[in-house]
Amino acid sequence: MPMTATKQEPLIEAKGLDVRMGGQRVLEHVDLSISAGEILTIVGPNGSGKSTLLRALIGAVRLDGGKVTHAEGLRIGYVPQRLHIDPTLPLTVRRFLNLPRQHNKAQIEQALERAGIPNRADAAMTALSGGQFQRALMARALLDQPDLLILDEASQGLDQTGTADFYRQLEQIRDELNCGILLVSHDLHVVMRAADRVICLNHHICCQGHPEAVSNAPEYRALFGRYEEEALAIFRHDPHHHPHDHAHAPEAEVEADDAG
Template identity: 60%
Template structure:
């Protein structure tokens, strides 16, 4: 079942075309990761799919009553505000204690419920944000560079948690990431973006695609050492697009 489908999506910001003719689809249960260089439009695409950005042209369809759990790239919390983890989950809408406890337990931070939010480590805070995102019982989890600032072991553990949540909640996962060494092991499908979709497919195939290597070189071969998935053969091919991944196309 398709949760979100976009066809020939184009987005402008000011006088710049950030995304052009993007085709995108995510289905129930998939883990899809968007990779690309800085300025390639990754976060813009995510925000457009959520509905926070209005496309200039193209079609965007979401499943009726689609529930989205969103983990932003950054979230500023006033350090002077006496806010505990548990109270944070009540913003902007109060939730039942049982639901809050279950969400924190699923993300491995139930023991932090009474801790002040401003006293958490980066990894702990990301897990709290993730707990907040799954409170909506999402059809799809969207994460924008959710492991930024974490070390490699912390990132790997976080991505493993995402995979476990996908399995237990039955939701799809859409991630934006720059961590090629980790993300390849945690994705069913990878979309390489540079203002347009350069190529997409299963991680092992995309990493060998000329468009991908033009952007990232061949230094990420070791990324697949962590590869765990047995992919459906329908995904075991790369979809190459008409454009090349030259940096001139990025905005």
């Protein structure tokens, strides 16, 4: 494949990014690069500058320092965190996928089928449920075989199984297209499983590397220690377990707390 020759060349390279907003430093000296075939995840607490970093990488934010370089002819598929379509704008799923370039009927149908929303081409975008809307965004991002897929909190609103499926799907996409995938997420555990590399961001890069190494790093634990324990607790909880069948000690405690 022609891509293998350029595999070592990063798709996007950012050096020393500085972004200030309203006098606050949102990003400080952030270096980042992502290559084809790599899944890179950015984790960080709320307000740590994750979304700003993504926006800086696509050129939507004015930089106060540093430089972003895109590989020549880089095609980016972007899946934003939220997208508001004004109710006055009539837009079918098909028209959205055909924006700005026209695709033939078969391509549209195939893209929707792969995204798991077949037969929705003529539905209005505003009539889609939250999950379907997210899938339509994904279908459009993948339509022109991007070199780099960027997802901002794309698993928001999915349940635990949905999230796990979603990340399995990402690995499939990466293997099929040999594209780079850059994502921002809160879902620490699933993210940790799917990513090749994790960057832990809190305005600056606290630590980065292989998921396991990062989750053991003291900087990461300082940021996420408590949150992680909570997340793990949710994971260990058996959803099919009916609370009244057996009087588990921890549940009894919770109930006692509620009563008091």
